[in-house]
Amino acid sequence: MKKTEQRRSRTRPGGYPIPRIHYRKARGKESARLLIKCGDCPNKFEIYYGPDGDDLEIAGVLASMENWRKLLPLLKRTRRKLEYRPLEEYVAERAKSRK
Secondary structure, eight states: OOOOOOOOOOBOTTSOBOOEEEEEOOBTTBOOEEEEEOSSSSOEEEEEEOTTSSEEEETTEEEEHHHHHHHHHHHSOOOOOOOOOOHHHHHHHHHHHHO
16 A cells, blocks of 8 residues: 655644635536635535525525625624723622622
């Protein structure tokens, strides 16, 4: 049996693995697709494009491009600025709320 060379996972400076993305053109009845694989494990999912490019099937869910665009803001991460209070102030507030 022929040994294949294992490809090492690449990581970002933070230590997170970089996903691998593969594109396949449409041929015959097969739609064009993007295959996105995890950087360090065998998990993957596929994004299929419609023949006219007006609909997408992402991980088995078919919807129009407009619907997917409406969902994109949900993927944006909002950052809250944490403000710490002095410990004495926190303890005093907790004591008030328990009475």
